[in-house]
Amino acid sequence: MSQLETPPEGLNPLADGVAFIDNEYMPIAEARIPLTDWGFLRSDVTYDVVAVWGGGFFRLRDHLDRFFRGIGKLRMAAPHDRDGIAAILAECVCRSGLREAYVEMILTRGTPPPGSRDPRACENRFYAMAIPYVWIAPPEKQEQGLHMIISGVPRIAPESVDPTVKNFHWGDMVKGLFEAYERGGETVVLTDGKGNITEGPGFNLFASIGGRLVTPAGGVLLGITRKTVIELAASLNVKVDVGTLTERELRQADEIFISSTAGGIMPVTRLDDNVVGDGGPGPITLRLRQMYWDAHDGGKYVTRIDYG
Numbered sequence: 001m002s003q004l005e006t007p008p009e010g011l012n013p014l015a016d017g018v019a020f021i022d023n024e025y026m027p028i029a030e031a032r033i034p035l036t037d038w039g040f041l042r043s044d045v046t047y048d049v050v051a052v053w054g055g056g057f058f059r060l061r062d063h064l065d066r067f068f069r070g071i072g073k074l075r076m077a078a079p080h081d082r083d084g085i086a087a088i089l090a091e092c093v094c095r096s097g098l099r100e101a102y103v104e105m106i107l108t109r110g111t112p113p114p115g116s117r118d119p120r121a122c123e124n125r126f127y128a129m130a131i132p133y134v135w136i137a138p139p140e141k142q143e144q145g146l147h148m149i150i151s152g153v154p155r156i157a158p159e160s161v162d163p164t165v166k167n168f169h170w171g172d173m174v175k176g177l178f179e180a181y182e183r184g185g186e187t188v189v190l191t192d193g194k195g196n197i198t199e200g201p202g203f204n205l206f207a208s209i210g211g212r213l214v215t216p217a218g219g220v221l222l223g224i225t226r227k228t229v230i231e232l233a234a235s236l237n238v239k240v241d242v243g244t245l246t247e248r249e250l251r252q253a254d255e256i257f258i259s260s261t262a263g264g265i266m267p268v269t270r271l272d273d274n275v276v277g278d279g280g281p282g283p284i285t286l287r288l289r290q291m292y293w294d295a296h297d298g299g300k301y302v303t304r305i306d307y308g
């Protein structure tokens with residue numbers, strides 16, 4: 001809706017989202033970045049996404065920790081400290097009025113002085129936004145489970161682009177997604193090109209094999225949802241192997257699920273042309289998914305937002 005139109009009574013005109021750019025808050029539809037920012041021109045950027053559920057951030061501290069680790073690895077410096085960023089994110093959410101939100105913080109290299117190609121000369125830029133919550137697979141789809149394809153496109157080598165720094169180098173993921181659609185799938189997981197599973201567009205992957213869970217150790221983002229799964233599994237005395245997961249092992253898994261801030265724990269019930277397990281979401285997946293959402297009701301992971 002354009003700003004000139006009057007929103008229907010009772011509807012917050014900022015409910016589509018709020019952005020923070022250059023120390024100003026604005027409706028998401030008005031958010032603009034400078035064309036010359038290397039975050040856009042060169043994918044020279046890191047970011048993080050924290051969910052808001054029921055009016056509280058979920059694991060905000062962990063997301064800030066990962067964001068600042070990435071900033072350090074890219075030799076950038078944020079113009080705000082952790083508390084400052086937490087306050088900006090809360091303000092974006094508060095202004096939007098959203099109780100369930102997808103909240104993103106971004107630090108770009110910025111724009112170099114005219115004529116310069118030296119990343120050291122750029123002034124890094126901070127952006128943030130809160131938009132309505134995003135699902136990789138909505139709850140209705142999760143009842144049935146996702147159809148996943150193992151892509152022939154290898155994940156960008158970790159020696160080239162460090163996957164533990166959350167990044168916008170999604171060329172391999174997008175190529176893999178198109179391959180999946182062409183093969184009748186809904187989502188995709190990439191290998192390292194040597195037969196080992198890595199991750200997919202916006203998620204980590206777990207396989208349940210003979211009662212234990214396996215998730216790849218390397219070549220992946222250290223997902224906060226992945227970390228939650230590992231903690232929840234430990235509380236159930238389910239063994240988790242963080243190691244290698246070969247394509248062949250994945251094909252024999254009893255259960256498969258993906259984990260992401262954008263949707264939580266989501267079952268995969270078809271892999272290429274085969275059903276996984278009995279073809280429906282499996283018991284370990286369902287148990288962990290229930291525990292994951294229960295953990296959003298309050299307790300150590302939740303930071304409540306004061307909507308004023």
Ligand SMILES: Cc1ncc(COP(=O)(O)O)c(C=O)c1O
Nearest residue numbers: 202203204221223224225260261
């Ligand atoms: C490439 C990639 N792997 C894994 C994840 C899952 O991370 P998290 O659970 O912290 O959302 C994401 C999230 O966006 C991602 O982009």
